[in-house]
Amino acid sequence: MAVQGAKGRATTGAAYAVASVAAVLFLIPFYLLVRNGLATDAEITAPGWRFLPETWRWENVSELFDDPAVPFGRSLLNSMLVAVLHTLGTLLVCSLAGYGLARIPYRHADKVFYAVLGTLMIPSAVTFVPSYVVVSSLGWVSSLRGLIIPGLFSGFTAFLFRQYFLNFPKELEDAARVDGLGYWGTFWRVVMPNSLNFTAAIAVITFIAGWNAFLWPLVIGQDQQSWTVQVALSSFLTSQTIRIHELFIAAAISILPLLVVFLLLQRWLVRGVAETGIKG
Amino acid sequence: MRRRKARSETLTFWLFVGPFVAGMLVFVYVPILWSFTLSFFEAQSTVTPSVFVGLDNYVEMLKSGPFRDSLVTFTVFAAFIVPLTVALSLGMAVLVHRLSFARAFFRSAFFIPTACSYVVASLIWKMSIFNGVRFGLANVVLGLFGVENISWLITADPPWYWVPLVTVRLWLQLGFYMILFLAGLQRIPEELYEASYVDGASPGWQTFRHITLPQLRTTTVAVVLLTLIAAYQAFDEFYNLMPSAVNLARTPLQELYLAALSQQDYGRGSAGAMILTLLIMLATLLQGRVLGFGRKD
Numbered sequence: 321m322a323v324q325g326a327k328g329r330a331t332t333g334a335a336y337a338v339a340s341v342a343a344v345l346f347l348i349p350f351y352l353l354v355r356n357g358l359a360t361d362a363e364i365t366a367p368g369w370r371f372l373p374e375t376w377r378w379e380n381v382s383e384l385f386d387d388p389a390v391p392f393g394r395s396l397l398n399s400m401l402v403a404v405l406h407t408l409g410t411l412l413v414c415s416l417a418g419y420g421l422a423r424i425p426y427r428h429a430d431k432v433f434y435a436v437l438g439t440l441m442i443p444s445a446v447t448f449v450p451s452y453v454v455v456s457s458l459g460w461v462s463s464l465r466g467l468i469i470p471g472l473f474s475g476f477t478a479f480l481f482r483q484y485f486l487n488f489p490k491e492l493e494d495a496a497r498v499d500g501l502g503y504w505g506t507f508w509r510v511v512m513p514n515s516l517n518f519t520a521a522i523a524v525i526t527f528i529a530g531w532n533a534f535l536w537p538l539v540i541g542q543d544q545q546s547w548t549v550q551v552a553l554s555s556f557l558t559s560q561t562i563r564i565h566e567l568f569i570a571a572a573i574s575i576l577p578l579l580v581v582f583l584l585l586q587r588w589l590v591r592g593v594a595e596t597g598i599k600g
Numbered sequence: 601m602r603r604r605k606a607r608s609e610t611l612t613f614w615l616f617v618g619p620f621v622a623g624m625l626v627f628v629y630v631p632i633l634w635s636f637t638l639s640f641f642e643a644q645s646t647v648t649p650s651v652f653v654g655l656d657n658y659v660e661m662l663k664s665g666p667f668r669d670s671l672v673t674f675t676v677f678a679a680f681i682v683p684l685t686v687a688l689s690l691g692m693a694v695l696v697h698r699l700s701f702a703r704a705f706f707r708s709a710f711f712i713p714t715a716c717s718y719v720v721a722s723l724i725w726k727m728s729i730f731n732g733v734r735f736g737l738a739n740v741v742l743g744l745f746g747v748e749n750i751s752w753l754i755t756a757d758p759p760w761y762w763v764p765l766v767t768v769r770l771w772l773q774l775g776f777y778m779i780l781f782l783a784g785l786q787r788i789p790e791e792l793y794e795a796s797y798v799d800g801a802s803p804g805w806q807t808f809r810h811i812t813l814p815q816l817r818t819t820t821v822a823v824v825l826l827t828l829i830a831a832y833q834a835f836d837e838f839y840n841l842m843p844s845a846v847n848l849a850r851t852p853l854q855e856l857y858l859a860a861l862s863q864q865d866y867g868r869g870s871a872g873a874m875i876l877t878l879l880i881m882l883a884t885l886l887q888g889r890v891l892g893f894g895r896k897d
Contacts, residue, residue: 335698342692343709349716349724349771352737356728365733369740413620420616425609432617439628441884445833445853446876449860449869450635451627453647473623503612532717534836535853539861550719554840557723564727571720578715586708593776594783 357569364564380569390562391544392570395552398541399531400577402467402548406530407523409472415519418481419507423493433482439475445535452539462546467537471530477522480595484518485511521592524585531578549574632877635870643867657871661859666847667872670855671879677851678831680766685827686820689774693781694812707782711775718836721768726753726841730764754843761841761848768837773830777823784819788812825884832880852876 356364358380359373385393420426421433451470460466488511496510512519537548547555553571556562562570582589634647639657641649661667696707713721729737732751739749752760792811793803801807813820835853842848850858852872860869 332698335695339695339699339706342695343706346709346713346771346775348737349713349721349729352724352728353720364728365735367734369735369737413623416616417620420613424613424616425606426613427610429613432621435621435629436624439624441881442628442632442877443829443833443880445835446856446873446880447628447631447635448853449856449866449873450631452860453634453638453866453870454627454631457647469623470627473620473627475624475628478620504615507616528715532719534717534719534839535857538839539857550717553719553723557719557726557840558844567723567727571723575716575720579712582708582712582715586711590711590779593779 353568353572353575356565357572359565361564364568377565380565381573384566384569384573387562387566390552390556390566390570391547392549392552392573394545395547395549396573398464398467398547399549399574401464402537403527403530403577405464405468406471407527409468410474410477410526411519411523413472414474414477415481415512416507417478418483419485419511421478421482422485422488424503436475436478440479444471444474448535448539451536455540461540462543463540464546466540467546467548471533471536477526480522484515488515517588517591518595520585520588521595524581524589525592527581528578528589635866635873638866639870639874641867643865643870645864647866653867657867658875660868661872661875666850666858667852667855669847670850670852673849674832674834674851677762677765677834677849678828680762681769681831682824682827684766684770685773685777686823688770689777689823690781690816690820692774692778693785694808696778697782697785707778710778713771714773714776716772718768718772719840721772722837722840725764725768725837753841754846754848756846756848759848764841765837765849768841769831769834773827777827780819780823781816784816785812788815828883829880832876832883 355372358376358378359370360377363370363373384390417436421429421436426432455461455466455470458466460469492510492514493506496506501509532550533548534550534554537551538554541547541551553567553574556567556570637649638647640652640654641657642651642653643649692710696703696710699706730752731737731739732749732753733739734743734749736749736752738752739747742750750760752764755761788811792815793807796807796811797803801810833853834851835857838849838851838854839857842850853876856869856872856876859865859872
């Protein structure tokens with residue numbers, strides 16, 4: 321900054337004050353998750369705000385998992401399977417398609433590409449009725465297949481991979497070809513190993529979306545055995561057959577995997593957001 | 601020889617692209633065509649078209665009733681959420697960009713709500729912050745100023761429920777759009793500011809108005825579009841926050857969910873899906889036109 325006198329210092333001070341207040345507001349919901357999750361119901365509903373529970377009731381965690389009325393463990397397992405397989409499947413199918421569209425000469429490649437672009441215009445949430453019609457005809461309601469497979473074919477992700485591969489250094493691929501590798505070998509031995517940053521960014525975004533998805537799992541998960549953790553939490557919330565502290569500790573546990581992803585992989589996450597947010 | 605190479609390349613192309621295209625046909629194109637067909641038929645409790653009814657399903661959905669109300673609801677919701685999100689996330693980005701010390705901390709604090717799902721956030725909002733009784737945090741704080749308890753989510757008049765509905769979405773999405781604006785800010789060349797100082801501009805509103813904002817136009821257009829499309833597809837927080845028995849504020853997707861999943865009327869559900877898809881495509885194109893999306897920067 322060119323001007324940095326007393327006025328500059330005052331505005332810097334004001335900036336930190338505003339940022340601090342905002343940060344507190346943004347973190348309050350996390351505080352509430354922990355405070356309510358490790359308290360008793362009486363402490364939560366007591367008049368007069370108690371900042372922290374008298375004793376941290378860690379036994380709330382085991383109480384939640386032991387509660388036979390609440391299929392929470394199963395829903396966590398389902399979510400883990402769905403999010404991991406959703407991510408791996410999307411990466412595999414979309415990176416292959418993106419590479420094929422970017423690099424392999426084929427007479428009708430542009431027509432295929434337009435068919436992919438066309439799907440970007442159609443918001444996937446709106447088409448849940450049509451998709452449900454097809455998936456129920458396949459008999460995939462209340463199954464992991466129904467939860468995972470229809471979501472793998474993201475035109476947007478394939479499009480992003482194609483754009484990325486178009487800018488991949490061609491010399492590396494040419495060298496691989498000289499060494500006698502075909503497209504398949506070049507893709508797996510040269511292109512993918514050199515694209516880990518980009519792939520990780522897409523993977524983090526896809527994993528978060530898969531873990532947090534609600535509408536499709538709600539539509540497909542019609543029996544308890546196939547509930548994901550979001551559907552389970554929602555049904556506890558709307559039916560209110562569960563104690564308040566159980567509700568909060570369940571919610572807190574449900575965000576743990578993503579908090580780990582956030583703290584460990586923030587670099588790729590930020591890149592993924594910047595990469596996917598602006599379709600350019 | 602050349603012919604053989606071309607043929608083997610065609611095979612390789614389909615080896616790479618085939619799985620995606622097959623999935624896309626089965627799970628994107630077939631559903632849409634099927635649903636398009638169903639929307640002209642009576643399809644109660646069945647997904648096989650039976651009796652052709654022409655445009656009846658469309659008329660049924662669009663005449664005054666819950667689906668049309670939901671379109672109005674959405675418009676009100678978008679009118680709040682889109683400008684608020686753009687202004688606040690831009691403000692946060694400028695703020696974080698300006699900080700030198702502890703910048704990473706503040707960025708993370710604003711960004712980390714993105715890790716929460718709408719369900720988890722709705723749970724916190726409904727059971728703790730905007731709980732209608734005296735232990736709800738909002739009522740505790742307002743109580744300090746002598747305000748009576750407010751039943752946030754079930755009072756129809758005044759419509760207090762918009763406060764939780766709007767704040768929950770802001771909390772979840774501001775950090776995401778802040779990251780987009782931060783990326784935009786980092787791309788503005790420093791020389792532009794230096795040149796303006798030489799010309800006598802002072803840092804602050806003047807440079808923000810004449811340098812920062814124009815330079816961020818592409819990002820701003822993208823954020824407006826993304827928040828608008830996301831608002832059109834609002835479902836999760838309305839479903840989880842609002843009482844299901846009374847219809848205070850339902851979104852178009854909720855009405856589709858009710859028509860298709862609860863009442864098993866796939867004809868009307870499909871017609872609604874077609875209407876909504878068309879609206880979103882129109883809004884996207886129009887918005888792009890108005891804000892100059894296609895123009896080169």
